[in-house]
Amino acid sequence: MKTLYLMVPLAPLVGAILAGFFSSMLGRAGAHTVTSIGVAISFVLSVIIFQDVQAGHTFNGTVYQWMESGGLKLEVGFLIDQLTVLMMLVVTFVSLMVHIYTIGYMAHDEENWPEGSKAGTNSYQRFFSYISLFTFSMLMLVMSNNFVQLFFGWEAVGLVSYLLIGFWSVRPTAIYANLKAFLVNRVGDFGFLLGIGLVAAYAGTLDYAEVFAKRNELAALTEAVTGWPLITAICICLFIGAMGKSAQFPLHVWLPDSMEGPTPISALIHAATMVTAGIFMVSRMSPLFELSDTALSFVIVIGAITTLFMALIAIVQTDVKRVVAYSTLSQLGYMTMALGASAYSVAIFHLMTHAFFKAVLFLGAGSVIIAMHHEQDMRKMGGLRKYMPITYATMLIGAIANAGLPPFAGFFSKDSIIEAVHLANVPGAGFAYFCALAAVFVGGLYSFRLIFFTFHGEERFRKVAEHHGDHGHDAHHDAHDDHGHHGPVEPHESPKVVTLPLILLAIPAIASGWLIGTILYGNWFGNAITIAEVHKGMATMAHEFHGIFGMMAHGITTLPFWLAIGGAATAWYLYIARPDLPAVIKQKLAFPAMILEEKYGFDRFNDWFFAGGSRLLGRGLWKAGDQVLIDGVMVNGSAGAVGWFSSLVGLIQSGRIYRYALGMIFGVVALLSLWRA
Numbered sequence: 089m090k091t092l093y094l095m096v097p098l099a100p101l102v103g104a105i106l107a108g109f110f111s112s113m114l115g116r117a118g119a120h121t122v123t124s125i126g127v128a129i130s131f132v133l134s135v136i137i138f139q140d141v142q143a144g145h146t147f148n149g150t151v152y153q154w155m156e157s158g159g160l161k162l163e164v165g166f167l168i169d170q171l172t173v174l175m176m177l178v179v180t181f182v183s184l185m186v187h188i189y190t191i192g193y194m195a196h197d198e199e200n201w202p203e204g205s206k207a208g209t210n211s212y213q214r215f216f217s218y219i220s221l222f223t224f225s226m227l228m229l230v231m232s233n234n235f236v237q238l239f240f241g242w243e244a245v246g247l248v249s250y251l252l253i254g255f256w257s258v259r260p261t262a263i264y265a266n267l268k269a270f271l272v273n274r275v276g277d278f279g280f281l282l283g284i285g286l287v288a289a290y291a292g293t294l295d296y297a298e299v300f301a302k303r304n305e306l307a308a309l310t311e312a313v314t315g316w317p318l319i320t321a322i323c324i325c326l327f328i329g330a331m332g333k334s335a336q337f338p339l340h341v342w343l344p345d346s347m348e349g350p351t352p353i354s355a356l357i358h359a360a361t362m363v364t365a366g367i368f369m370v371s372r373m374s375p376l377f378e379l380s381d382t383a384l385s386f387v388i389v390i391g392a393i394t395t396l397f398m399a400l401i402a403i404v405q406t407d408v409k410r411v412v413a414y415s416t417l418s419q420l421g422y423m424t425m426a427l428g429a430s431a432y433s434v435a436i437f438h439l440m441t442h443a444f445f446k447a448v449l450f451l452g453a454g455s456v457i458i459a460m461h462h463e464q465d466m467r468k469m470g471g472l473r474k475y476m477p478i479t480y481a482t483m484l485i486g487a488i489a490n491a492g493l494p495p496f497a498g499f500f501s502k503d504s505i506i507e508a509v510h511l512a513n514v515p516g517a518g519f520a521y522f523c524a525l526a527a528v529f530v531g532g533l534y535s536f537r538l539i540f541f542t543f544h545g546e547e548r549f550r551k552v553a554e555h556h557g558d559h560g561h562d563a564h565h566d567a568h569d570d571h572g573h574h575g576p577v578e579p580h581e582s583p584k585v586v587t588l589p590l591i592l593l594a595i596p597a598i599a600s601g602w603l604i605g606t607i608l609y610g611n612w613f614g615n616a617i618t619i620a621e622v623h624k625g626m627a628t629m630a631h632e633f634h635g636i637f638g639m640m641a642h643g644i645t646t647l648p649f650w651l652a653i654g655g656a657a658t659a660w661y662l663y664i665a666r667p668d669l670p671a672v673i674k675q676k677l678a679f680p681a682m683i684l685e686e687k688y689g690f691d692r693f694n695d696w697f698f699a700g701g702s703r704l705l706g707r708g709l710w711k712a713g714d715q716v717l718i719d720g721v722m723v724n725g726s727a728g729a730v731g732w733f734s735s736l737v738g739l740i741q742s743g744r745i746y747r748y749a750l751g752m753i754f755g756v757v758a759l760l761s762l763w764r765a
Contacts, residue, residue, distance in 0.1 A: 090147070093168060093231070095133055096130050097228050099126040100220045100224040101220075101224040103122045103124075103125065103126030104123065104126075104218075104224060105217075106119075106122045106123075107122055107123050107214075107216045111210040115213075119216045120191050120216050123187060123217065123219070124184070130180045130183075130227065131180035131183075131184050134180045137173055137176065138173040138174075138176070141170060147166060148168070148169075150163045150164070150165040150233075151163075160294065164236075165232070165237065167231065167296060169614070169615070170612055170614055170616045171613055172230055172231055174607075176231070178440055179223065179226050179227060182356065182361065183219070185451075185589035185592060186219065186355050186356045187216070187220075188588065188589050189352055189355070189586055189589040190350075192585035193351060194350065194352070200256055211255075215255060218248055218251050218252050218255070219353070219356060221248050222245060222361070222362075225244035225248055226241065226245055226361045229365055229368075230365075235287060235294040239284060242277070242329070242369075243277070246273050246333070246362075249269060249357050249362055251266075252350075252353045253353065254349070255350055256349070265345040266346075268342050272339055272341060273332045273342065274332075275332055275339060276330070276333060277329055277332060279326075279328025280330075281329075283322050283324075283326035286311065287322060296372070303375050304379075306318050307319045319376060319383075320382045320383050324382075324386055326369065326370070326376075327383065327386065327387055330365075330366025330370055333366040334364065334365065334423075334424065335394075337390060337394045337397065337421075338690065340417050341690050341691060341694060343358060343363065343413055343416065343417060346358065347407070347413050351450060351451070351457060354409060355454075358413065358416050358450070364420075364439045367423045367435055370387070370424075371427065371433075374618045374619070377430075378430065384428050384430065385428065385516045387427050388424075388427075388428025388516050388517060388520045389519065390424060391421045391424025391425035391426075391520065392421065392425055392516070392522075393523070394421030395422050396523040397688070398417035398418045398421060399534065401414045401687055402414035402530070403534045404684045406467050408457070408538065408542060409453050409457075409464055412450055415446070415449070415490060418530075418531065419446065421527075422438060422502060422527070423438050425520050428509075428516070428517075429505075429508040429511070429514070429520075430514075430626070431508035431512075431629075432619070433613050433617055434501065434504045434505050434608060435505070437500075440501075440600060441489070441501040441597075441601050444497060444597040445496070445498055448482050448485060448486035448489075452479050452482055452483035453483075454586075455587065456472065456542060458582050458586065459472065459475065459580055459581070463549070466541045466542050467548065468549050469548060470548040471543070471546060471547035471549075472579055473544060478581060479590065481594075482590040483538075484543075485594045486594070487539050488535075489597045491535040491536065491652045491656060492528060494640040494643055495602075495640055496597065497596065497598060499601060500601030500604045500639065503646075504629065506524045507625075508625050511629065512623075513622070514623075528651040529654055529658075531652065531655060532652040532654065532655020533655035535655075536660065537662070540660060540664050541663050545663065545667060604633075605635065609633050
């Protein structure tokens with residue numbers, strides 16, 4: 089089986105290498121064929137390995153030892169258990185759908201590059217190479233059995249996401265977005281690396297199993313510098329890494345701007361894979377987190393803030409992709425709250441259901457963008473339902489699941505999170521429960537606002553006299569028109585290569601939640617997840633669970649269901665019954681609306697404090713260091729000193745006899761004076 093394990097990540101890597109290094113030889117069709125086949129092989133093998141794990145066969149072993157230093161081994165190894173195979177299935181299936189979808193979405197990518205641009209040469213092949221390489225990196229992360237390989241996968245997905253977000257490198261907004269994502273993630277990764285360093289220093293190993301075996305010893309120690317309990321310091325440092333990768337407050341600012349990349353990236357990175365890496369990592373580290381209520385409290389509060397306050401921003405967004413982006417932030421907050429409530433299996437369950445329905449929403453948004461000739465402003469849409477029936481139906485499924493309404497997948501996972509938070513016994517759980525309930529109403533509002541604003545009502549696109557095709561948001565349109573379309577837009581359904589992945593993803597967006605009994609309450613994760621005896625929330629939920637029909641029957645009597653219905657009804661009233669009201673409400677509530685539109689001022693503060701501070705620091709270093717110290721003192725100063733000394737010597741060594749004679753006379757006088765003295 090070890091050969092099969094190796095082939096899972098290596099198949100996408102081979103596809104990436106072929107598409108990247110032999111792009112001219114393969115051509116467009118060859119590039120998308122080899123990468124798609126590589127990911128398809130990886131998915132099929134993941135299914136086989138999943139069945140093998142279901143039969144009771146797990147694996148934890150070394151594939152390759154890189155080096156050993158002072159007893160610390162740096163290895164490539166795999167841990168194949170229930171948690172791993174679930175992540176493998178999600179990553180490979182969504183990635184395969186994105187590969188197929190990209191064939192249609194990027195078919196005319198050459199129109200996005202200036203004529204004669206070197207960066208645009210073989211851009212189609214390069215894009216497929218990147219997304220296949222991203223799949224390899226993510227699989228190495230989730231299959232790792234040690235912190236070294238985990239960190240490799242962690243940094244690799246960050247690097248490839250940088251390349252993908254800034255794929256359209258001729259656009260300043262894309263370059264700004266990928267730099268922002270890269271730098272913000274480095275902040276989180278600094279904490280992550282500190283956590284790994286503490287593990288290596290005190291445990292003397294980086295192997296998961298060996299570290300977990302020593303967890304009680306680690307829990308009895310304190311960190312030497314801060315005096316904190318060591319296990320708390322390790323867990324908080326590791327979670328800071330998750331805050332960056334999974335876009336938790338206040339390290340969330342990179343994810344909305346990353347919408348500057350092509351839409352398939354939004355689905356691949358920001359729905360099912362990269363942003364969920366932090367959720368997976370904390371779940372894998374559950375044996376450590378369960379020993380620190382302080383760390384769990386920190387996790388649940390950060391998740392609560394992210395859940396509610398990012399959902400509020402979504403209700404004022406007009407860019408169709410940014411609505412979904414802020415929805416992703418809110419849903420990641422739900423997963424993080426579940427982690428803090430010691431409901432790791434619920435967090436992974438919501439990770440799975442969210443991967444499907446959010447991928448549908450992102451890819452559906454891309455389908456709309458194609459139909460609208462790359463217009464993303466929902467204010468220039470409306471009435472698209474009759475033109476795009478497949479896209480409309482699949483996005484409606486995604487929106488219902490996102491709002492958490494039965495019998496769709498999001499209902500089962502989101503309600504489970506809310507109940508787990510309600511039963512949690514860590515500090516901050518009450519605040520988190522309030523945020524979770526409030527976010528349910530807001531989630532229903534922004535989910536159906538997206539549907540009603542885009543697919544229902546007046547056909548506002550017919551009023552647009554000139555289309556400024558751009559993949560960026562409304563505030564950052566480029567001067568050139570991507571496709572050269574002018575005049576009113578005539579929308580149309582996307583080609584089958586785009587709609588087929590939407591349909592295939594919509595099926596698990598409906599039905600994946602029905603696996604709740606098996607995944608959450610059937611001891612499905614086994615030893616892959618550890619929960620301390622003092623945290624009884626999951627045990628209580630298991631006792632109260634009576635099947636999916638019982639859960640749905642009970643669910644429609646609870647507050648979360650009616651809050652979601654209330655949010656959907658509010659969206660209908662504001663955008664269908666009374667479309668004039670949103671403008672009136674915005675005028676009446678100008679200050680709160682301004683705060684939400686400014687995203688609480690985080691971007692402005694970061695631009696002023698960090699970017700502006702860096703510019704001031706750089707300017708100061710240039711003035712004081714470069715101009716004054718280096719140029720003024722070291723370069724010009726040394727040259728001036730040599731010149732002054734040369735001029736002094738020149739007075740003596742002038743080549744004129746009378747000066748030499750005068751010097752000799754003065755010398756004799758000086759000697760006589762000294763002799764007399």
